[in-house]
Each structure stands twice: as structure tokens, then as C-alpha cells.
Amino acid sequence: MKIVIDKQSGFCFGVVRAIEMAENIVNNNEELYCLGEIVHNNEEVERLQNDGMKTIESTDIENIKNKSVLIRAHGEPPETYETLQKNNNTIHDATCPVVLKLQQRVKKGFQEMEKLGGQVIIFGKKGHAEVNGLVGQTKGKATVIESVEDIDEIDFSKPTRLFAQTTKSIEEFKRLVKQIDELTKEKQGEKQDYKAFDTICRQVANRKPQLIEFSKQHDVIIFVSGKKSSNGQYLYNVCKETNPKTFFISSEKEIDFNWFDNNTNSIGICGATSTPMWLMEKVAKHIDKDF
Ligand code: SF4
Numbered sequence: 051m052k053i054v055i056d057k058q059s060g061f062c063f064g065v066v067r068a069i070e071m072a073e074n075i076v077n078n079n080e081e082l083y084c085l086g087e088i089v090h091n092n093e094e095v096e097r098l099q100n101d102g103m104k105t106i107e108s109t110d111i112e113n114i115k116n117k118s119v120l121i122r123a124h125g126e127p128p129e130t131y132e133t134l135q136k137n138n139n140t141i142h143d144a145t146c147p148v149v150l151k152l153q154q155r156v157k158k159g160f161q162e163m164e165k166l167g168g169q170v171i172i173f174g175k176k177g178h179a180e181v182n183g184l185v186g187q188t189k190g191k192a193t194v195i196e197s198v199e200d201i202d203e204i205d206f207s208k209p210t211r212l213f214a215q216t217t218k219s220i221e222e223f224k225r226l227v228k229q230i231d232e233l234t235k236e237k238q239g240e241k242q243d244y245k246a247f248d249t250i251c252r253q254v255a256n257r258k259p260q261l262i263e264f265s266k267q268h269d270v271i272i273f274v275s276g277k278k279s280s281n282g283q284y285l286y287n288v289c290k291e292t293n294p295k296t297f298f299i300s301s302e303k304e305i306d307f308n309w310f311d312n313n314t315n316s317i318g319i320c321g322a323t324s325t326p327m328w329l330m331e332k333v334a335k336h337i338d339k340d341f
Contacts, residue, residue: 051310051341053334054268056320058260060327062253064123064146065089069098071144072120076102082142084120085111085130086179089324090279093301097326114139124179125149127186148216149180152249157187159211159247166209168243169193173226174215175280181215198226206233209243216251217281217323220258223250254281254323258288261320265292268318270309272337273298274330275322282322289320301329302336310341 061069068088075082082103087095095105106114111130115137121130125145134141145153160170170192174181185192193203204210212230214223227246234244265271271289273296275282290296297309310317317337319330 051314052316053338054316054318055327055330055334056261056264056318058257058264059320059322059330060325061089062251062323064148064251064253065324067146068120068123068144069094071142072098072103073101075118075120075142080118082118082120083114084122085126086122086124087278088120088122089276090282090322091276091300091324091326091329093329094324094326112137118142121145122179123149125153125183126179127183129186145183146216148251148253149183152213152216153183153187155247155249156184156192156213159213159245160188160192163209163211166243168209168211169205171195171204171210171212171230172215173212173218173223178215178280180217184213184215195226198222198229201226201229201233204230204233206230206237210234210245212244212246214247214249215280216249217254217284218250219284220248220250220255223248254284257285257323261285261288262292264318264320265289265296268293268316269295269314270316271296271318271320272305272309272333273320273322274300274325274333276300276324279322279324282324285320285322299333302333305333305336307341310337 083106084103111133118140119134120142122144123146163170170188172184172192172194174194176194195203234242271293273286273289286298319334321330
């Protein structure tokens with residue numbers, strides 16, 4: 051029986067950058083507080099915590115004073131920076147450059163919409179750290195819609211700028227763009243003031259076709275990801291739709307050997323952009339040892 055790890059899976063460059071930043075700081079024996087989990091993967095968070103990094107929640111920031119604080123790849127709203135600076139903290143900003151650029155575009159879009167009495171729409175997951183950071187660029191005024199079903203929350207008579215959270219699905223975004231276009235045209239006519247910006251990160255989007263191919267090549271797929279990872283859920287569904295014998299695990303302890311039988315000749319192991327390669331290797335070893 052063959053066990054193959056997908057070489058394209060694993061951390062995206064934004065996460066690698068944030069982790070390297072954290073490692074450099076803790077390796078210098080500096081005390082480091084990370085605002086929120088550095089990556090949606092418990093195993094990797096634990097590894098860095100064992101090296102001395104502490105994870106804090108946004109509700110803790112008022113009480114953090116004179117410390118070093120890491121902003122993770124998802125980014126933060128402007129108020130977070132203000133509070134940390136007010137309390138004399140040193141900020142290590144690991145906001146992914148792709149997210150940073152998106153924040154700037156949302157801010158610009160909002161300034162334009164403020165002048166025209168329009169609205170900013172963010173296609174993303176309500177309460178997700180990246181989305182909170184984006185909403186923060188609009189003084190909290192952007193409307194967040196999670197799916198095409200939420201479209202009624204939009205006022206189609208107003209000028210509109212639409213942006214997407216970096217990890218959303220391109221297909222769903224395209225559907226949304228089209229529907230808003232039709233409904234805005236109905237209200238505003240041909241001279242509608244509506245612009246949609248495809249701000250989806252290709253580090254995630256490109257994994258879809260790669261994972262479809264990978265899932266076809268193996269009898270069983272073990273998808274490794276933290277349960278809180280948005281792109282983990284999305285990519286898992288991509289694999290599951292291609293290969294129904296796809297199973298989601300967060301660590302090797304969750305493997306059920308009943309998933310494999312005499313017809314299982316090849317097991318593929320893959321994961322999200324927040325899944326460390328060392329964890330996928332651990333899963334492969336665990337299966338190899340006991341199967
Ligand atoms: S998925 Fe893309 S936007 Fe998000 S952290 Fe990775 S590289 Fe940056």
C-alpha cells in the first residue's frame with residue numbers, strides 16, 4: 051500500500067512569514083504575545099507555545115502593557131494598533147502582504163463610498179479575524195455577507211463596492227458579483243455605480259485544481275487541518291466532492307483504521323494552508339506503522 055503526501059499542501063507564504071517572525075523573536079528569548087492563534091492549527095500553536103510564545107485574545111489587549119505583541123497574518127483593525135500603542139507595546143506586524151493590500155483597497159473604497167453615500171460589501175465570514183480587520187477599515191460600516199443567500203442585506207439603490215475575504219471560493223464570488231450586478235441594474239439602470247474587486251488569494255484558490263487532481267489519484271484521502279480553519283473546511287469539501295472517501299482529521303490520533311480495507315491501495319494525505327508539513331508526515335508515519 052502506497053502513502054503519498056501532497057507536496058503542494060502546507061503553509062502558504064503569509065503563514066510561513068508570520069511563523070518565522072515569531073520563531074526569530076522567541077529564539078532571542080524575548081517574551082512574545084500573539085494576538086489570536088498564529089495559525090488555525092492547534093499542533094503548530096502548541097509547538098510555538100512550548101518555545102515560549104503566549105497566545106492572547108482580543109478581549110485581553112486592554113490589559114497588555116509594555117510587551118511585544120505579534121499581529122498574525124489575518125491582520126487587525128486600526129483600533130487594535132491604537133490600543134496596543136497606547137499601552138506602550140512593541141508591535142511585530144505579520145499581517146500578510148496580500149491582506150494588507152486588501153485592507154488598503156477596502157479603505158480607499160470606503161472613502162469613495164462615504165463621499166457618494168454608497169456602501170462597502172465584504173463577502174466573508176462574519177467575526178473572522180481577517181474580516182474584522184477589513185470592517186475596521188470602514189469605521190465598522192461595511193456590510194458582511196457570508197453567501198449569496200444573504201444578498202437581501204444589500205441596498206441595491208446605492209453605489210456599491212464589493213470585496214472578498216482572501217479565502218472565499220472564486221465560483222461563489224463570481225455568482226455573487228453577477229447577482230448584485232443584475233439587481234443593481236434593476237434599481238439604478240445601465241449607469242449603475244457598482245464595482246466588484248476579486249481579492250481572493252490565489253495561494254488558496256490554486257490549491258483547488260491541484261487537490262482535485264490529487265484526490266482522484268488515491269483510494270482514500272486523509273485531509274489534515276485545524277477545525278477552525280476556513281480554508282481547511284473549503285479545501286476539505288473540494289476533496290470530498292471529488293473523492294467521497296475523504297476524511298477530515300486534526301491529528302493522527304483521529305484516524306480510524308476502518309476507513310481502510312483490502313481495496314485500499316493508495317492513501318493520499320493533504321491539508322490546508324494552515325497545516326504544517328511535519329504534521330502530515332506524522333500522520334503518514336502513524337498510518338504506515340499500524341496499517
Ligand atoms: S492564504 Fe493568502 S492571504 Fe491568507 S495568509 Fe496565506 S498568502 Fe496571505
